[in-house]
Amino acid sequence: MPHQGPVTGNNTVSLVNGLQRRLAQSARCAIFAAMAQSLTHQQLTALAQQFGTPLYVYHAEKIKEQYEALTAAFEKCNARFFYACKALTNPNILKYVQGLGAGLDCVSINEVKLGLRAGFTPDRILYTPNCVDFAEIEEGKALGVNLNIDNISVLEQFGNKYGSSYPICIRFNPHIMGGGHYKISTGHIDSKFGISVHQMRHIERIVKTTGLHVQGIHMHTGSDIKDVNVFLAGLEVMFELAAHFPELKFIDLGSGFKVPYHEDDVRTDVAVLGAQVCAAFAQYKKEKGKDLEVWFEPGKYLVSEAGYFITKCNVIKQTTATVFVGVNSGFNHLIRPMMYEAYHRIENISNPGGAPRIYTVVGNICETDTFAWDRKLPEVREGDYLVFYNAGAYGFEMSSNFNSRLKPAEVLVKEGEAQLIRKRDEFEDLLRNVVEA
Ligand SMILES: Cc1ncc(COP(=O)(O)O)c(C=O)c1O
DSSP: OOOOOOEEETTEEESSOHHHHTSOHHHHHHHHHHHTTOOOHHHHHHHHHHHOSSEEEEEHHHHHHHHHHHHHHTTTSOEEEEEEGGGOOOHHHHHHHHHHTOEEEESSHHHHHHHHHTTOOGGGEEEOOSSOOHHHHHHHHHHTOEEEEOOHHHHHHHHHHHGGGSOEEEEEEOOOOOSSSGGGBOSSTTOSSSEEGGGHHHHHHHHHHHOOOEEEEEOOOBSOBOOHHHHHHHHHHHHHHHTTOTTOOEEEOOOOBOOOOSTTOOOOOHHHHHHHHHHHHHHHHHHHOOOOEEEEOOSHHHHSTTEEEEEEEEEEEEOSSOEEEEESOOTTTOOHHHHHOOOOOEEESSOTTSOEEEEEEEOSSSSOOEEEEEEEEEOOOTTOEEEEESOSSSSGGGOOOGGGOOOOEEEEEETTEEEEEEOOOOGGGGGTTOOOO
16 A cells, blocks of 8 residues: 555544545445554555654554454453553553453553553552552552552551451462563562462461451463463462462463464464363352352553564664664664564565565664574665564563663554554653753
């Protein structure tokens, strides 16, 4: 599609050009339907030209599609999904997810406040902090959100102060190794997260002596878990723990649903997982007479594939060993490759028919700053746009101003319209909180 629809609002650009506008209504629906799959090279190029690069683009309908896949997979049980907003907190995304009917999983009091601001009612927010000051937990209580406590000392303090007056959830560490990289594995014995399942006796003492009302138990073993058996093994542990809490209302199995980053990757089969989890809960109900809810906290699964990160090739640098593509970004904007050795599919959207060559794609940060090693791409020329796929989760959210570089803009494509949802940083932003002494 050659771009570039008219500007229809201050920051709004129609992705449907004049010719397409003149098509019959039915054809228009078909265009939107196609867009729910993936944004095309032409559409991404149009956005890069309109809004500049580097640029994060999010596709609302893809988030919806993912949310609906999850809810369908668990329709046979009493399931609730809380979007783990640490993946991407732009308030426009929060509002969109709120409108879909999901809840919100927060790890800081500021995420909680962003959630409330986006329209989530407190009962639809779960707050799971780790190593925070007790005052932050009390603030969550004052705001009326669901609290998830992951430390014995905090449990004791909370119980002593509030007793049975405010129901809580307890985060357990089930000692299950899950996750695609050690930095995103959280359920193992050396992890700082959760209270060990082996501390059950201590927890029971605290609950008994303080009168704490435990309405939920929680685990999260890591991200990028492709094997559904990891969740099922965790569920078995949780069912055993459930017997200790007569007032229990829900079991939260966290998240870690894998999405494919690499062409050969597989995603967590949520349909299989849903069928097995729902069957297990039905069996539990039959045996114990308790109809427990199952909660999940998907981050990546909802927003990763909805995100695109568009950069521009600044330089081609041929060394004795390597041909580098140097783009106008770096790990200050997308840290996952350097932080987790994460793979992001990259495409040259300006020259898709070019002859394939082997490149190492690097950023402009003054440190080793490699996005991808030995990647076969259609010939890249200086000025070409390169797109990083699956950039919606932990992309912009983990960005920084390292090297005094400016954070990128963010755009949301929804119902065929593209809207700027965060302006690109300006030089003044670097000085915003500086106090000149
Ligand atoms: C407690 C908790 N819940 C949910 C998530 C979201 O995980 P994912 O993005 O893999 O879905 C995380 C990720 O760090 C987490 O720590």
